[in-house]
Amino acid sequence: MSFTGFPKSTIGFFKELGQNNDKAWFDEHxxxxxxxxxPAMLAxxxxxxxxxxxxxxxxxxxxxxxGSIYRLNRDIRFSKDKSPYKTHVAATMWEGPEKHMxxxxxxxxxxxxxxxxxxxxxxxxxxxDRYRKLVMHERAGDELSRAVAKVQKxxxxxxxxxxxxxxxxxxxxxxxxxxxxxxxxxxxxxHKPGAWLYTSECADRAEEAHKAYAPLHAWLRxxxxxx
Numbered sequence: 001m002s003f004t005g006f007p008k009s010t011i012g013f014f015k016e017l018g019q020n021n022d023k024a025w026f027d028e029h030x031x032x033x034x035x036x037x038x039p040a041m042l043a044x045x046x047x048x049x050x051x052x053x054x055x056x057x058x059x060x061x062x063x064x065x066x067g068s069i070y071r072l073n074r075d076i077r078f079s080k081d082k083s084p085y086k087t088h089v090a091a092t093m094w095e096g097p098e099k100h101m102x103x104x105x106x107x108x109x110x111x112x113x114x115x116x117x118x119x120x121x122x123x124x125x126x127x128x129d130r131y132r133k134l135v136m137h138e139r140a141g142d143e144l145s146r147a148v149a150k151v152q153k154x155x156x157x158x159x160x161x162x163x164x165x166x167x168x169x170x171x172x173x174x175x176x177x178x179x180x181x182x183x184x185x186x187x188x189x190x191h192k193p194g195a196w197l198y199t200s201e202c203a204d205r206a207e208e209a210h211k212a213y214a215p216l217h218a219w220l221r222x223x224x225x226x227x
Contacts, residue, residue, distance in 0.1 A: 003043035005198040006109065007036040014087045014111045021083040033072060041069055041091050041107070044203055048105065049093060051207045055214040056221075059104070061093045068093055087111065095221050101127070103220035105210045106188070114197065116209035117188015118217055120224075122161065128183060131224055132167050135180045140223050145176060147215040151187040154212035160184040185220070187213050 013032045017025070026033075042063050049061045062068045070090045076082050088110030096102020105118040123131055134140040148158060162181040166172060170180045189209050196202060 001039060001043045001046075003040065003047040003203050004200055005202055006040045006044075007032075008198050010037050010040070010089075010109065010197070011111050011193050013037065014089075017085055018087040018111070021085055021087070023084060026085055037089055038065055038069060041089050041109070044107065044206065045069075045091050045093060047203050048107075048206055048210065051203070052105070052210055052214075055211060056095050056105075056217060059093045059095050060099075095217070096225050102225060103217050105213070105217075106186070107206060109193075109197070111193065114191040114193055114202075115188055116191075116206045117156065117159075117186055118210060118213045119160065119186025119188075120184055120220055121186060122184040123182075123224075127224055131182070132170075132180060134223055135176050136170065136174075141176050141179075143223065144179060144219050147219045148179065148187075150215040151213055156187040156189050156209065156212050158185070158187050160186055185216070187216050 009032050013029065016029070045061050045068050046063065049059050052059055060068075065071055068091050070086075070092070072085050072089070074081075074084060074086055076084065088108055090106070090108045092099065092104050092106050094102040094104030096104075100121075101124055103118065103120050106115070108115040120127070135144060152158060161183040163183060164181075166174070166177045166180045170177055174180070191205060196205065
């Protein structure tokens with residue numbers, strides 16, 4: 001299936017789901033998710049995998065719900081909010097051995113925002129220790145600084161949970177002290193849903209954002225995660 005845009009039912013479906021977040025409503029309308037929205041996201045991911053083959057040649061795409069597309073069901077076991085369903089569609093593709101331990105691209109389509117970006121949302125313990133050492137390494141740290149500067153110059157916003165202070169041993173006035181605070185790192189941009197979402201322009205915008213993110217991706221893949 002080639003990607004020509006999301007169905008025009010997408011935003012309305014998620015708005016209504018937000019107002020009727022229960023199994024009965026979803027079961028009555030699930031064909032929109034199963035037959036329209038999920039297939040469109042799969043098509044977009046497939047299109048992006050091809051377009052990003054130069055920057056991310058080993059990008060893993062698992063074309064199913066629970067693979068690259070996140071399930072719509074929420075994990076409510078430890079949440080006060082018992083709404084059973086998310087009100088957006090999200091997907092990821094990654095370059096490395098494991099989905100949540102490898103850097104990759106992320107796509108999020110919801111009624112209020114569309115997000116395209118990538119990175120590592122949270123470093124695993126081993127990655128966090130290695131990250132802090134790499135930030136202070138002259139070559140690797142400088143390369144990270146340059147990668148971050150490139151993605152920010154391209155208009156992407158750098159994100160990721162950070163500690164309040166630099167790790168022990170990192171001087172507060174060190175040029176990479178702020179980078180050393182990161183416990184995860186990603187970069188992307190937000191868009192307001194519009195008519196473009198229902199056309200191939202959606203793939204163009206996603207490609208532009210993910211190619212802008214590519215310098216940071218390369219550092220996370222090659223330096224932090226060892227390729």
